[in-house]
Amino acid sequence: MRKASLSKLLLAMMLLLFLVLAACNNGSDDSAEGGDGGSDEGTEEGAEEGEDSGDPIDDFNQVKENAGEPIDGGTLNYGLLSSTVFEGVLNYNFYSISSDADVIQFFDESLLSYDENWEYTQDGAATFEVSDDDKTFTFTIRDEVNWHDGEPVTAEDWLFSYEIIGHPDYTGIRYDASFRNIEGMDEYHSGDADTISGIEVIDDKTLEITYKEAWPSLLAGGIWTYAMPKHIFEDMPMDEIEESPEVRENPIGMGPFIVESVVPGESVTFTANEDYWKGAPKLDGLTLKTVSPETAVQAIESGEVDIVDFPRDQYAEAVDSLTNVEVLANYDNAYTYIGFKLGQWDADEGQVEMDPDAKMADVDLRRAMWYAVDNEAVAENFFDGLSWPATTLIDPTKPNYHNEEIETPTFDQDMANQILDEAGYEDVDGDGMRETPDGEELVINFASMEGGDTAEPIVNYYIQSWEQVGLNVEMLEGRLHEANAFYDRVEEDDPDIDIYQGVWGTGSDVDPSGLYGPEAPFNYPRYQSEENDRLIAEGNSEESFDLEHRQAVYDEWQELMVEDIPVFPTLYRLSLEAVNERVTDYSVIIGWTDWHEVGVMQEDPVLP
Template identity: 35%
Template sequence: MKVFKALGSVGVLTAAALTLAACGNSSSSNNDSGAKEAKKFSDHTKTASVKKGGTLTVAIETDTPFTGIFNEELSDSAIDSSVYQYGSESLFATDDNYKINNKGAATFKLDRKAKTITIEVKKGVKWSDGKQVTAKDVEYAYEIIANKNTKTSRYTDSLQDIVGLSEYHSGKSKTISGIKMPDGENGRKVVIHFKEMRPGMLQSGNGYFWEYAAPYHYLKDVPFSKLQSSDKVRKNPLFYGPYKLQKLVRGQSVTWVPNKYYWKGTPKLSKITASVVSPNSASQAIKSHKFDVIDVVNSQWKQVKNTKNVKFIANIPLSYSYLGFKVGKWDSKAGKNVMNKNAKMNNKSLRQAIAYAMNIDEVEKHYTSGLTFRVNTLIPEQFGKYYNSNIKGYNYNLKKAEKLLDKAGYKKKGKWRVQPNGKPLTIHLAAMSGSSTQEPIIQNYIQQWKKIGLHVVLTTGRLIEFNSFYDKVENDDANVDMFMAGWSLSSEPSPNDLYNEKAPYNFTRFVTKKNSQLLKDIDSTKAFNTSYRVKKFKEWQKYMFDEAYVVPTVNAYSITAVNSKIANYSLKPSASTGLWARVGYTK
């Protein structure tokens, strides 16, 4: 499973885009009319032949400057992914169920018996400087991820299944022994050897191998420790996708022009300009046709729904927002999460009570006409058989919340409850800024918790902008007891890279034997038997629901307003390869 930092407005994210998401795609209505309307929308514009040329303007919806790390191996923000999506392209194409096929920049062959995957980059797949993408470029991406000095959070427990990767990471080996280049570095073939083969490996986004290449010839002179801050990543990146970066106004806008070496032919548009717009200004921008492609902020749906000359397209993305409880720290030396059994939030009854006191259904019907909706488990419904429909989630129940607290010894002393040891209890909540409805929504929850006697205050006293929020959460800031964040997931349902002991993304830092075992079972060779894997997925969801270290809150319809003269824009997984090369203005 992959991540998106903060749940929010993201354009077409590649299938394997585990990124941190931004919160706040949350107008005022007491019904589900928005959801009913969104259900009728297509997930693509018309398919038609388009004319050459023209400039496409795209909105980047954020109330904070984008970071601008233009490299798949180093970036983990959904906002950055949306900014560089015009140049970036996965090695692999997929069908609409995210199964890898051979229609992309590279072919893919899995040999379960030999425990290998063979990747062959197609001839003519070139970087935007005209150089062929080579075997070394595929291998070098793994070096960036596994080298300790890059400090990237992409180095996960799942990738350590590649033979020799952890030895390279620890400095015991100067090369990754399990990645072979049979035709040499300048060849196009790579064979990756694994310790174990995993059931999700035929799906994009499985986390056990990387799905991108990095330009070795261009980046090799930059020390790993300086890669993330280098101009070659921040200002002048190379990609092998349809467009190349022409101009950057740091944190504010990007201009992309065609990559004349693009392997699928010259893109149709002459320019794509993507620029930052505040979520609070999105409805005005849609009504005034300021952008050709702009995401609808769900709380503004009623204001924009009757806009002429736009086509609304929609889907429910693979993502969710959640409430997480800090119960430990990340040990960077050991590369693992360490749980603190005495942590303030390490009480199951307290966590469950907090979840039961949230009136999510009422809030989302009021603010988003049902376009944002409560979710019950950490595996989205789109994953079909892997989704546990028996879990009803933490539906609003104040009486139940109070009973849980009473039984667990959180007694009331005056207005507020105290800890079972009699000490005062103040809970610090970190929450992100976003659209104008974010503040009232968070304040509503604080009032709900007050009703059950819990004293919850905002970390820093206010909502926190995206980058600072994740800085605090990732670095286990002492003033964060619980936090509201989101994931944009990849297209293989395994939750291993988000919630295991060695996952940097396991921001709550919970570690239990039972969780480790269930995650292992989900991705074991035994799980090649689908019914066994389904069973373990459902057990894991039930366990996570019971323990409530991470409580899923909402997902949302993602609606995009597209200029009605634009053709060939699609949200379908199978359309992602070369999408931007096909998009253009109708003749």
Template identity: 45%
Template sequence: MKKALRKHFSLAATAFTLGSVLVAPTTTLVSAQEESEDGVLNFETAVTHEGEAIEGGTLRYALVGDPFAGVLNNLLYTGNPDASIIGFFNEGLYGYDSSFAIDNSGFADIEFDVDNKQVTISIPEGTSWDDGEPLTIDDVIFPYYVVGHPDYTGVRYGSDFENVVGMAEYHAGEAEEISGLERIDDYTLRVTYINFNNSMLQAGGGVSSYVEPEHILGEVPVAELEDHEAVRTNPVGFGPFRVTSITPGEAVTYEANEYYYKGQPNIDNLVLEVVNATSIVAELKAGNYDLATLPADQYDTYKDATNFSVIGQISNAYTYIGFKQGSWDAEAGEVVPDDSKVTSSKALRQAMAYAIDNDAVGAEFYSGLRQNANSLITPNFEAYHNFDQEAYTYNPEKAKEILAEAGFVDNDGDGFVEDLNGEPFTLGFASMSGGEVAEPLAQYYIQMWGEIGVSVELVDGQLMEFNSFYDRVEADDPAIDIYQGAWGTGGDPNPTGLYGRTSAFNYPRFASDEHDALLEAINSDDSFEEEFRVNAFNEWQAYVHEELPVVPTLFRYELVAVNKRVSQYDSEIGSDLDWTQISLTADSPVAE
């Protein structure tokens, strides 16, 4: 469901909790819950339920995981829970197809002018925000001035925005306007770029998809936006639903937006509540919720459910182990590598990758619903994912050899190697709470690293809550040497936004001249030529596979529970189904 039921793709990637429900990737979907030849389960991406629609009604949506942070604005949020909440009341500008390529099926139309490095964005006339105020092209221009402002507190400013002509000067305080933004009329904007690579064609790529209510947010100093009531308690959007109340961290209630540009939804109200991953299956079976993501580690408990259907889609997401190798210089806006860190040793990183058995993790912890990842480019992007690149597989003897050859030796006989200076070390490991397997999975990794002689302990001796985890990882907490995270990569395979030198999302703080050059090729004008682009992606994948700033661990496939009173639902990427086409067939969710 484009931009309404699915998360929309912003220029920033999205962080996931490890308890999110996803399955091993495959590009062929068969009937729901069938098993393919390689033993991987496959699921239908859509479902239709029989029954006569009632008038209105309230849909109950379970947001599975920890309490949400409540930064309910596309320019400022960092976590997927907040993104899920935003998706119901505010959307992105563009529609996209099953390959995440921008098309004209969404709110705005877009024209590409490769020769002049320009895009022209047109929005429909006569549309409104959910408070009834007119929506104009000024609301599309406004986000550029927020993200580019010197006082901006979010993480969206980076290479994509700096690619707009005049943005760097505005960001530095050297210009009052962004020269590359040309307001044609109330409904048309022309943007001129410095570089014009093929990422411009992708949802979540180089063209900003943001639209925000200038008539409200424009009255707030940029430095104060993140904590303002228009972001935290009373947000305004132009999506299918309007926020009516927020219980911080716990729940959001919505009502149908009569100003929605596609028409008012059939469902009167929507209630979103945070539900712990350990209890969501019982809640669904009891008929307490209509929609929810499903935890892969509990698959056996819901695979035969009778009151809800299970559908799935390939997820452009992966889990990974990250190694802290430097810090973030906020003033300079770039990564500062630190070669003195023990985790800055490529040999150590490779050895730790060979020490873990991700095939076994997928089979034992996730009922075979996840699979060893071989790349940081997900298989959704078939043209750019290198299917021939081998993943790191379990090989403890090779891991020990790599350590020994690099100089990591157990000199004192305690079973753990010392660093390259002969000093003992213990790595602080940060991992998130959530789901039944979070704790045993973290302990499994610690055990396996210990078996090759690398001492690892959980930071503070326990798992971290989602928001605390990312706060500390983003702040380069010195207690964290390695961490287990997950990325939803949005609609663009370009890795610059996650791993570029000037990206705040580059949490490992990895950078090198060679890496800069490889990313520069991906972002060059030459990348509009398909063969060049594919080669550039393959070269980058090979480099990070060798250098290993992070270890990709598991590919994922999202599963969704749809109660049988929901008339229809579609999780496929690029689906045209929206909330104006969905109804309820009973006054409350069906119980088992």
């Protein structure tokens, strides 16, 4: 990491003051959303053994060092780090907040596995073959894969997931370009066909899917790999599924643990699935409970939980006392960002609709706001080197595509002032705040969510930074918002929100269409342009099976996002997990899903 300039050190003092003033408030830059890969930040090729590379991940393991042999059975306590209750939509086809996915992972799973390079393997619950033209995939589900009620997982169950998501009355947010690329899906989604012509059940365990176009992304996260038990949901009205007891209270899956009971939003008790296709779990059971960022250190240190995501903003202060745990880390395939509301979602058309009169429609205003903030100071002073300034919207966990050489706005308030002056934003009435080029009052409403101790001081820092260049930015309703309510309002295009701070988990696929495509419900800025459409299509064209061609396309796309700025990224980060010393065979390596192998070496947690 580069050392801060004098101006940054002054900002650091201001940031620390905010920490003191807001010590009793909630907040963090973490959302309820969240990798492997590599960041070139601070590293050098060929560093000598023992030499500090400057890469923060060098201080951590990715696989838990076993302190002993696991006992037969035992129960593990898992802490779900969240400042709020989990929403409780416990089905892959319908959930939208990642805390729900954290619950689902224990009782259900993908039919396909993937490796550290995010590519599908043949080691999952299903295997696959691809046609010579790369358009037809044939999947075979293993015979030993069963639902928790003993029914076999079938090709009909996998097809049923596609029929649910593609249904005209589907209430979730999964229907996007990857589904529309399936032959016959458009006709099914519009109600003009009763079946999806491009998906065929060959036999009980074999499914064939034919796509209109061969996309490179299909082999790296571009396939919907989650089945849904048709025998449970097939007679249920579409508008009742998401709120049904079969989703909220007693869901079933094919994973290593079975849901025994749910305390809505607070905890879930699981028992071992002795019929799990990979083999019976070592543990007798597992209990998941929500843990707030404010109490996470106490919860892991006291043995209340055995595993918990560790708040990065508390690590430096707590690390010396954590004698009974090991902290693992990996690069998080995520970035924090500032988003600008540029339009609305047209539900009838299933696409974004930009508003030329939106308050944030002027790209010069957005660019000036990017220049005005010092994300290096935020990273250094709030996260102790465990986060670092983000540059582009393809994060470093995609090393083949993340281009660190693309020039992006960095902290320069003189440049921010110059841009605003030239764009006509002037202080007309002498109150120190700029008006619009038309001379109208400009008040920008900024929404952000609760989390750990740092969220409110970070929001206050951004607001003060923008105030220093004459922009009147106010925290929406004068407070941070509970995470579920925050994302509901952002998703529903609440007209009171002009800008917002969010976190995107970028997943396994470098293709940005799911977040920034014109037909993506997750396109929360509601951004669209012809050049964006062209590059997204080109990135998934047959020509892009050539790595160099696809790299060039995504270089252009990253540059376009710096030019158009529907959002700007603020921080990349490490993901930390604290694990009690009694836990064995646990890993944070990307693609690891072997919860059935996790054990404990004694009944009670190891204490300090």
